[in-house]
Amino acid sequence: MCKKIILAILLINIITINTLHCNDNKKKKTVVIDAGHGGQDTGAIGAISKEKDLVLNISLLVGKYLTEYMDNVNVVYTRKDDTFVPLRDRAKIANDSKADLFVSIHINSNKSDKPDGTETFAIGPHKNESNLEVAKKENSVIVFEEDYSTHYEGFDPNSAESYIMFSMMQNININQSLSVASYIETEFSEKARRKSRGVKQAGFLVLWLTSMPSVLVECGFISNEKEEVYLSSTQGQEYIASAIYRAIKKYISELTALEAALEEPAHKNKPADVKLGETQNENRVVFRIQTTSSSEKIEKTHPQFSKYNDFYEYTENDTYKYTIGKFYSYDDAKKMQDSIQADFPGAFIVAFKGNTKISIADALK
Ligand SMILES: [Zn+2]
Incomplete structure (x- = not known):
């Protein structure tokens, strides 16, 4: 009897060691967290805050949760402090690290103080003018870069003509990008209790330049007094960051399960x-x-x-x-x-x- 128990314990130990060993060998997934703007590029400015500061806080929290709770995820940041990073360098960081997912984090603004809510974008043709306006606003940061016209092949962030190319494009990662976007918006509305404006598509340069599934998250409106207060609060930033974290976790878990299923000879x-x-x-x-x-x-x-x-x-x-x-x-x-x-x-x-x-x-x- 006693021997059987010892044998059982030994077996459990062997199984546990093998399982740990297998997990160690599992390929890590790389997620790039891109805090929008930085340095001389403040992003949108609110009454009490700046977009560049709020998105940095949220981005660092998302990365912290991923690092703490997901063994199989390697986090790469495009910036970890208040520095200016050109859009093309952000994409290069993601491409060079052969990332599995790129998540760019931003905060919206509007001339009116009425609009509120979150929206998450994948690359693609815009369906309406307001989606185009968001892309124009986020793309216009390239004017902070020297020689931007050369670096972005003549792309003019403020000209509607420059966006025609996005209506022609075929993006091989679009299904995955739209899935991640919908997971983020679902988390925002169901768990963080935010108003979701939905999943959208528009011509964002930073998404266009990345070669993996990629999304751009607008976490709310800095121009809306209530949302600015929420996004400036520690609790608000934690809620937003954990919603984004859970969505990434869902996507990476599905990706890992899919790869495991494909490796399974059965x-x-x-x-x-x-x-x-x-x-x-x-x-x-x-x-x-x-x-x-x-x-x-x-x-x-x-x-x-x-x-x-x-x-x-x-x-x-x-x-x-x-x-x-x-x-x-x-x-x-x-x-x-x-x-x-x-x-x-x-x-x-x-x-x-x-x-x-x-x-x-x-x-x-
Ligand atoms: Zn922005």
Whole structure:
């Protein structure tokens, strides 16, 4: 009896040691926290505070929570004190650190003292003038940089024409960016009890220059007296920071779970792995290769798609998404994804059950 107990304890120890060992080996995710503005660039100015100071406090708190509570996250800051950092350097820090996520933290302002609430942006074409105005305001910080016109290829932050390129662009990280944005806005409204103005898209240079999923958070309006008082308070900053932290945690946890599911060899013989040509069942999981996102509808006959089969369109967050190929096995989808790299370097696999998009992790269950 006694020996059995000792054996059990030994086994538990071995399992624990192995588990710890596995966790140590797990690749860390890098999250870049970008406190907007700094130095001579104050950002928006309120009655009692400046945007650059409030966003620095919030950013440092987000980083502190991530460092303290998430073993598998490595935090990189674009600034940790009151210094001026050019937009392109912020993006370079994120790109050089091969970050998994970039979160730029800002505070909104308006000529009127009425508007209030939070909003989180992903890169993309703006749907209305007020979204464009937010992007213009945040992009205009480049005029603090010498030779900004050269560095940003003639981009004029105040000219509407300069924003046309964002309506044409296809961003391979858009789905992930929109997911993070929606997690942040949900946390703001449900947990921090803020008024959420929702997830939006506009042409932010700093997001455009980053090569990973990236969002820009406007934590409230400095021009609104009540919100400025809240955002200037320690408690307000802690609530806002913990909401952003929880959203990042949710995203990183999903990303990690997805990668673990893909590494799991067992998925090869799951029911989803059925040979092509069998009777189709609407409830079966189907894998497709997403190649393109667009705010404008694209026809099946477009030269981009003409040489591929199983063209499929769906919409998400008011954006048209286009996929090619149709597979019942993830591995077959992966082969096609690899084979179309020349035409679609950023193509990725998406999964559907019926007409509902599901996560790859769920598809492989
Ligand atoms: Zn700002």
